[in-house]
Amino acid sequence: MKEISIVILFATMMFNVYAQTEKRPLKPLVIRSQGSFSVGGSSSTAAGSFDVNQALKPDGQTFHGDHAYAFYQIPLKSKKLPLVFLHGAGQSKKTWESTPDGREGFQNIFLRKDYSVYLLDQPRRGAAGRSTVESTIKPIADEQFWFTQFRIGNFPEFFPNVQFPRDKAALEQFYRQMTPNTGAFDPTVVSAAVSALFDKIGPGVLITHSQGCGAGWLSAIANEKVSAVVAYEPYSGFVFPEGEVPKAITSTGLFGPLNGVAVPLSDFKKLTEKPIVIYYGDNIAKEPTSVWNMDHWRSGLEMAKLWVAAINKHGGDAQVVHLPEVGIHGNTHFPMSDLNNLEVANHLAAWLKEKGLNK
Structure with missing residues (x-):
């Protein structure tokens, strides 16, 4: 009993500390x-025969790779459709977990809304790092590039209205969540693993970020169990x-220039059979500019609008939500972990409800 009491006391203390970090009752x-x-x-399977006395030789041994890793949580009273979260470039499932300053991320926010949550590490990344192709990981200093590319600001300056926490500790946590590829990024390999997940768990909503969005479109084409797609700030891979x-563009x-990708019309039309919403944050140029990070995402937003128009032209149900235009300001490339991530999540929850995906 003493050990149980200590565990309960520790859990209570940790919960209280976390609630204080959140600055809202939880x-x-x-x-x-x-x-x-x-x-x-x-x-x-490697050629030859396995010899237990020569076990360090590959002869006759097997190699499993290019799978995805999934961590899931199912709340006590779960909605019918789970949410499946796929990260972007240089990231892992950490994107959706606790924010860099220790607040709840989309994982917990949507668990509290009674959605089952599946967090993925895509093939050749993070906990799914066993790649079937070789790669060399070089420790190249690049974090100030990512600060700028992801629209936290133009290093060392933060954008004036940015919703990213400005303390040193949060920025260090953000840098440390960068995760390398253990093999070349291949959207077809990623989409195959994502599709396999939906085959395993059944229908659900796929929520993607950045580089993962292109693989998300392919997953939605490949598997009818992808009931809807939510994409946060896609850039490449528009089909x-x-x-x-x-x-x-x-x-x-x-x-360089942003190009679309051609697919057969029969494949494209599969995207018109499910609701799709694309979100973009703030500090994106409205017209061409020499401020390269703002202009980079301008081209992404413009391509997204063309893509949505193509989906809807063929009878689909897609929309682009530019957050500043709906009164949500200051978001970086990571709106799911910005200071106003609860407001961003609530907008998504309202969309899920509007589309009848919250039953």
């Missing part, structure tokens, strides 16, 4: 079940019907 989360698993991927790909960003 009720305990009640989780009915949680766990993790790998899904998708491939396997191979258009063959013959309808728009001209490249140029910008002063560091990655």
